[in-house]
Each structure stands twice: as structure tokens, then as C-alpha cells.
Amino acid sequence: MVSPAFDRTHRRGLVGLLAACVVGTLGVAAPALAATPGSGTVSGTSTTTSWTAGPFAAPNVTGATGAVTCQPQLCDDFALHVATPTGYGDTHQLTVKVGWANAAADFDVYLLDGTGAVVASSASSADPEVIVVPPTSGDYTVRVVPYAPLGESVTGTATLTDLPANPAPSTATPPTFSQYGAPQSFARAHDAGEPSIGSSHRTGSTFYQALYDTYKATWDDSVTPSKVTWSDVSATPAKGCATGGSTSLDPIGFTDPTTGRVFESQLAGKTSLMCYSDDEGASWSPSQGGGLNSGVDHQTVGGGRHSPNGIGALPTSSYANAVYYCSQDIADANCASSHDGGVTFGPAVPMYSLLDCGGLHGHVKVAPNDGTVYVPNKSCGGNQAVAVSEDGGTTWSVRKDPASTAGDSDPSVGIGAKGTVYMGYQAADGTPRVAVSRDKGKTWTDDQNVGAALGIHNTVFPAVVAGDDDRASFAFIGTTTPGNYQDAATFKGEWHLYVSTTYDGGKSWVTVDTTPTDPVQRGSICTGGTTCGNDRNLLDFMDATVDRTGRVEVGYADGCTGACAQGGGAQNFDAYATVARQQSGNTLYAAFDAQPNLTPTALSMAKTGGLYAATATVANTGNAPASGVATRLLVDGVNVATSAPLALPAGSSSVVKFPGVRLGKGTHTVVVVADPDGHVKESNEADNRRQIQVTR
Incomplete structure (x- = not known):
């Protein structure tokens, strides 16, 4: 069986097929031209340098294995010096771009540090290939490897740019x-790479x-x-x-x-x-x-x-x-x-x-x-x-x-x-x-x-x-x-x-x-x-x-x-x-969405002196917190008082006390309503009232 990884290599193989056709047309590969200029510097005061190289007629075969060996006349090295002050990387980045005219061609780009280690690479089919790294001071090599050059020359730029502005992260509760x-018994349980x-x-x-x-x-x-x-x-x-x-x-x-x-x-x-x-x-x-x-x-x-x-x-x-x-x-x-x-x-x-x-x-x-x-x-x-x-x-x-x-x-x-x-x-x-x-x-x-x-x-x-x-x-x-x-x-x-x-x-x-x-x-x-x-x-x-x-x-x-x-x-x-x-x-x-549910679970009225004072317990029986929860007291259908808004976490309750009112002789209907103006979206909007009868 061919590995599912076939797709990635096959893409490169298709481009390579096009390259082979062109090389066959051109005949023997001509020597690549060295970078012009061969080196450059970017700094906080001089933020851009550029160069050209080519034309490249034959592919560098080491690119087929992901290597970055610079075979003679089959790649290009540009010496890049970066000089930035301390803290510059907090707000800036180094962007290296290498592009070419014919989009059917394909080049890979590698950034090497002073020891020759690869710091970053861009080896896709993009045109231009782009590398973005922190602008750390030092000496680097930008290596361009022709994968499918098609006789193309390349243009490279190294630029110090501002880091893109980013909005503040969401304040929503993370899921x-x-x-x-x-199950381990499944045949391909450990063969699920894609x-x-x-x-x-x-x-x-x-x-x-x-x-x-x-x-x-x-x-x-x-x-x-x-x-x-x-x-x-x-x-x-x-x-x-x-x-x-x-x-x-x-x-x-x-x-x-x-x-x-x-x-x-x-x-x-x-x-x-x-x-x-x-x-x-x-x-x-x-x-x-x-x-x-x-x-x-x-x-x-x-x-x-x-x-x-x-x-x-x-x-x-x-x-x-x-x-x-x-x-x-x-x-x-x-x-x-x-x-x-x-x-x-x-x-x-x-x-x-x-x-x-x-x-x-x-x-x-x-x-x-x-x-x-x-x-x-x-x-x-x-x-x-x-x-x-x-x-x-x-x-x-x-x-x-x-x-x-x-x-x-x-x-x-x-x-x-x-x-x-x-x-x-x-x-x-x-x-x-x-x-x-x-x-x-x-x-x-x-x-x-x-x-x-x-x-x-x-x-x-x-x-x-x-x-x-x-x-x-x-x-x-x-x-x-x-x-x-x-x-x-x-x-x-x-x-x-x-x-x-x-x-x-x-x-x-x-x-x-x-x-x-x-x-x-x-x-x-x-x-x-x-x-x-x-x-x-x-x-x-x-x-x-x-x-x-x-x-x-x-x-x-x-x-x-x-x-x-x-x-x-x-x-x-x-x-x-x-x-x-x-x-x-x-x-x-x-x-x-999880929602709160506000309901009065208790209501009583007691006489104090010549006044009758109501006390209610309001509970949040839902699965989400509620804020700005007001409770209203009505006597015989008349709005008597509304409590100050409060917060109720899910599963919690709070006692709300209302100022005393005068009641005439007879039986009176006393009602409390949680969230009377409907400011809180609830899982059940039908259980927000509680009612009692009080006789004087």
C-alpha cells in the first residue's frame, strides 16, 4: 500500500515533472548566477534589504529529501546581518520573502543561523515563499534552493516590520x-494519521x-x-x-x-x-x-x-x-x-x-x-x-x-x-x-x-x-x-x-x-x-x-x-x-446555551407597628449565573417597590426585603415578580411569580 503521506510528496513530484520537461528542453544546466548583492543588513534605522539571483535552470536534487545542501551552481546563499536593539522583537518581526515571475516554478527558502543550523524554512508551493521570525541580532544565511526552477530568477527581500496588532481575547467562559x-481492539485504532x-x-x-x-x-x-x-x-x-x-x-x-x-x-x-x-x-x-x-x-x-x-x-x-x-x-x-x-x-x-x-x-x-x-x-x-x-x-x-x-x-x-x-x-x-x-x-x-x-x-x-x-x-x-x-x-x-x-x-x-x-x-x-x-x-x-x-x-x-x-x-x-x-x-x-432560571421560592408578610413588610426568597435554579436581577412587589395589582439589582450565581438564592406598606381592612393579594422587566434571558420564563393572600 502507498502511504497516505503520498499527497504531500506527490504535489512536489508533479512540479518536478514540469521541471524535468523544461530542463530537457534547455539541455545541460547552466551555472546559476550568484546573489546580487551577496550580502545585506537590516536594522532599526535601515529596515529593508533586497537581492536577486539566477537564472536557475536545473533543480537541486537535495530538495527532494528536505535537505538544504547547497550544491555548486544549484542554489543561492545570501548573507544577511540583523542588528536590532534590546526589546525590538517585542513589537517587530523579520520577514524574508523570495518570489519569481513564473508561478509554475517552485523554489524553497531556508534561514540558517551563524552555525549553519536551520532557524526557519518555507518549502511549500507558495510564490513568494515567506519566512517570519523574531528579529534577533546576528549573522544569517538566506538559502534559496530551486526545486523546479524552470529557468527562473528570484528576487529576495528581508524586512523588519511591525508585529500585527491583535485585539484583546474574548472574556467568554472557555468551554x-x-x-x-x-478501543484498543479496533484494527486501525493506532493508524489514524489523517x-x-x-x-x-x-x-x-x-x-x-x-x-x-x-x-x-x-x-x-x-x-x-x-x-x-x-x-x-x-x-x-x-x-x-x-x-x-x-x-x-x-x-x-x-x-x-x-x-x-x-x-x-x-x-x-x-x-x-x-x-x-x-x-x-x-x-x-x-x-x-x-x-x-x-x-x-x-x-x-x-x-x-x-x-x-x-x-x-x-x-x-x-x-x-x-x-x-x-x-x-x-x-x-x-x-x-x-x-x-x-x-x-x-x-x-x-x-x-x-x-x-x-x-x-x-x-x-x-x-x-x-x-x-x-x-x-x-x-x-x-x-x-x-x-x-x-x-x-x-x-x-x-x-x-x-x-x-x-x-x-x-x-x-x-x-x-x-x-x-x-x-x-x-x-x-x-x-x-x-x-x-x-x-x-x-x-x-x-x-x-x-x-x-x-x-x-x-x-x-x-x-x-x-x-x-x-x-x-x-x-x-x-x-x-x-x-x-x-x-x-x-x-x-x-x-x-x-x-x-x-x-x-x-x-x-x-x-x-x-x-x-x-x-x-x-x-x-x-x-x-x-x-x-x-x-x-x-x-x-x-x-x-x-x-x-x-x-x-x-x-x-x-x-x-x-x-x-x-x-x-x-x-x-x-x-x-x-x-x-x-x-x-x-x-x-x-x-x-446554559441559562439561569429565576423563581421566588418563598414569600411572607409580617406586621411591624402599623405597617406590613414583605420578605421574599429569590432562587436561580438554572445552570448559568444571572446578573442585574431585580424583584418587584405588587399589592392588589399596584406596583409598591422594586429591589436593587443583584447577582445570582447558578444554584444560589437571596433574601429580598421590601419596605413596609399600609393595608386597609380586608383580604389583599401580595405578589413578588423576579426580573419583572425581562432583562434576563431564562430557561423558563413562566415561574417568575409568587403570590399569597394577606388579611388584616
Whole structure:
């Protein structure tokens, strides 16, 4: 079997194929021209230096193994001196950019310190390649390695820039999460390097794809933390999926939340071996697997409501939603749509070419309000971007976030109920950033670092989900250790699973470490595909979903188990199928928020002198605190007094005393009303009154 890591190396191989064709045309490789000038300095008073080099005719073959050896005439070194005062790095950063004219070419950039150690690298398919690091004084080498030069020259710049301003983090109460590992008896429980996860909103079941296997989790939320029951519901020949459980170049799972249909796709070149289930894995049916002219790599499957625009907008079967199969090919990436629930697919349509974006892309997502389709990409002209179709996959547009920088991990998008798009990504400096679009990716706002408050320096595997239009969560694996996180020899960071959540439409985010005592990985995480060698337990992505009550669920591979996790032992390079599931706090659906409930539990009236004074006990029987709680006293329907507002934590009560009133002879109706003007949103608005009869 070919490893699921095939996708990353295959992308480089495709570019290499183009390079080989060009080199064959040019003949013998010509010597590369040295950098002009050969050195430069940046400082607090002179913040930019630039250079050019080339043309480069032949690739440096050491780049195929992730090495940075500068073979004679096949790479370029630029000597960079950085001179900054103490504290300069608190508000500034060093940005190195290397670009070229022909977007089909591919160069890699490495920043070496004075000892020759790699400080940072940018070895994707981005143009320009960008490195962002702290502006520490010293002597450096900027090494440009031609991976697929196509006869191109390069232009480099090193600039000291201001750190991007970041808004204050959210003051919302952070949600909490519990971790659930698949049973050890499951065949692929420790072979889940590229997991997918989905939730059926019809039944509440969760489905986790671990290579060939599909695992079902059902939840008992009557206790905290929730209890889980696992079952192996994998697609097999015995269950009707003739191609199940045998071979794969890449695994992908998708669960349609509204219909409950579960898909499992195993890459097989220019299609996939795909099956689907409508009974939660009890039986499976075969699918065409993808459309004609689909790509050979890095497939993604998703779906949602049909777009009212475009060809074939209406379903051709009783299945309610459209299904999309998107993948990478040699010179482009394309997407095929299905209007019969994924049974068959139309021809694949190009989303972009390698002149627009790098080949690899993130997971396809469909807007729940209007069927707009989004496929995110980490490198489109040096920016993160989304390929967008507003007509059911008939035509596509690439829409960039101009404030972003290209990274090494696929970005991810989540789409809110009314179409707000949240894009989470790994920036060039390794930090986790997220941006928001309210016009289908045409413009972006609120681009910010959601890991700054926790000191997160490096990030991999973004996964974003949304619920209500103003609520979304961004999951990622991160570490507070700075430096080159792909350096297996020297990087010693400890990685954890983080989830950042917004409740105000992306203006602010609250970030929580969901595995504070149980690291997901120790040491490096390589995102360079099969060039990583043994440093390759976690592959290219993870996934996240939202259940029917708005709880966030993250499907990830735990790479550090046993003694590695509990005893601080050496990294054991596991890939254990694990779900992080939200346990407390507001979810992504406001309708399920914990709410207070205000009710008067006691009321009495006593005579003191010639006056009658009322005393009431007001309780908060709900699951959330309440503030500004006033209580009003009425006698025979007349408003007599209103108490000063007070705060009531969940489960607490308070005694409220009212000033005495005069009562005439006879029987009087005395009423107290908690929150009489309806300022507090409650789980039960019908139990706010208490009434007694008083006779004088």
C-alpha cells in the first residue's frame, strides 16, 4: 500500500515533472548566477534589504529529501546581518520573502543561523515563499534552493516590520473538553494519521474515519463527562462495499449532518473507492467514487444544500443535498458535483491552476444558507485563500485574504448559519490565525492570532467548524516552543490540542488547551510528506465537527501515548484515533446555551407597628449565573417597590426585603415578580411569580 503521506510528496513530484520537461528542453544546466548583492543588513534605522539571483535552470536534487545542501551552481546563499536593539522583537518581526515571475516554478527558502543550523524554512508551493521570525541580532544565511526552477530568477527581500496588532481575547467562559480514545481492539485504532470526523444530527452519532476503518461513537450526556460507546461500522465487502478495507492512497470520511448519510472514500488515482451508508454503517452501498477528470491526489468529500444557481441545481433523486468530490491533478485542482446523493458524479471542473494556487487544498465545505461551496488553499500568490463556487460547482473564483501569509498546513473553513465564513490557518511565522468574511471571501476582516494569549509559537492541522452565524471554533495542534518545528534533531517542543471559540462573529476568541496534562506529540512534527522519513506519524490534517446540540468534536490522532504521555518518556510516534468532545460552556448553537432560571421560592408578610413588610426568597435554579436581577412587589395589582439589582450565581438564592406598606381592612393579594422587566434571558420564563393572600 502507498502511504497516505503520498499527497504531500506527490504535489512536489508533479512540479518536478514540469521541471524535468523544461530542463530537457534547455539541455545541460547552466551555472546559476550568484546573489546580487551577496550580502545585506537590516536594522532599526535601515529596515529593508533586497537581492536577486539566477537564472536557475536545473533543480537541486537535495530538495527532494528536505535537505538544504547547497550544491555548486544549484542554489543561492545570501548573507544577511540583523542588528536590532534590546526589546525590538517585542513589537517587530523579520520577514524574508523570495518570489519569481513564473508561478509554475517552485523554489524553497531556508534561514540558517551563524552555525549553519536551520532557524526557519518555507518549502511549500507558495510564490513568494515567506519566512517570519523574531528579529534577533546576528549573522544569517538566506538559502534559496530551486526545486523546479524552470529557468527562473528570484528576487529576495528581508524586512523588519511591525508585529500585527491583535485585539484583546474574548472574556467568554472557555468551554471544556474531554478526550475519548477508540478501543484498543479496533484494527486501525493506532493508524489514524489523517482522521476525518462527522456528526449525524438525526441520531446524534459521531463517525470517525481511521484509514480503512469507520468508527461510530454514541454518547450518554446524562452524566459529566459524557460516556461513549464505540462500535466498528467499517465498510467491508460483507456489508455491501466491495472495495472496502483493502487499499488507499488517502482516506477521507464525510457525514452529512442533516441526512445522516455516511461516506468513506479511499483514493485510487483519478477516482476513489467510495461507499456510503444510510443506516450508520450497518450496510454500505457503492458510489462512482468521483467525477470524470478528477485529480490523482488529496481528495476531499463534502456536501450540503443545493445551490439555486448553475447547471443541475435540482436533485435528481430523493436525496436532499448536493455532494462534492474535489481533488488535485497535475496542473490544477478540480471538483465534481453529485445531485443524487453521491451515487454518481458529473465531470470534474477546475477550481484553479498551479498558476493561481499551490496544488494541495483543505476540506470542501458547503454554506448551510445558500449552498455556496468553499475549498481553502494555503498558498495563492503568497496568501491563504478560498476557491468559491456560487453556482453548485459550475464555475469557481479564487478569493484571497490579503492580510494573510502562506503556511505549511492546509487551512480550514467553517460556515455559519447565515453564510459568515471563518478561515483558520497556520501563518508563515507558525502562529494560529483566523479571518472572517461576510461576503463569500471577497473581503476579509478581524484577521488575528488566536494563540497569542497562551504564547503559542507553532501550529499545525487547522480545523474549523461553525454553528450559529456568530459562533465558530478553530481547533489546531500547537506548541509554545519557538523555532523550526520540523527539525527532528533539535526541536524539543511539547504539542497540545487547542480549541479557540468565538461567540461574537470573530471579533474576539477564547482559546483553551484541551490536553494540558497529556501531550499530543513531543519533538518535531514534519509536514513535508514522505521526505520526513521516520518523523511521520501525524500526516497532513485532522478534522472537526459540531453535533446537533452545538458541541464541538475534534477528530485527531494522538501521537504521544503510554509512557510518552504519562511519564514524560520519549516520543513513540503513535497515531491513536481520538475524539476531543466539548463538555461544558456555551456551544455553537445559542438555543442550547446554559441559562439561569429565576423563581421566588418563598414569600411572607409580617406586621411591624402599623405597617406590613414583605420578605421574599429569590432562587436561580438554572445552570448559568444571572446578573442585574431585580424583584418587584405588587399589592392588589399596584406596583409598591422594586429591589436593587443583584447577582445570582447558578444554584444560589437571596433574601429580598421590601419596605413596609399600609393595608386597609380586608383580604389583599401580595405578589413578588423576579426580573419583572425581562432583562434576563431564562430557561423558563413562566415561574417568575409568587403570590399569597394577606388579611388584616
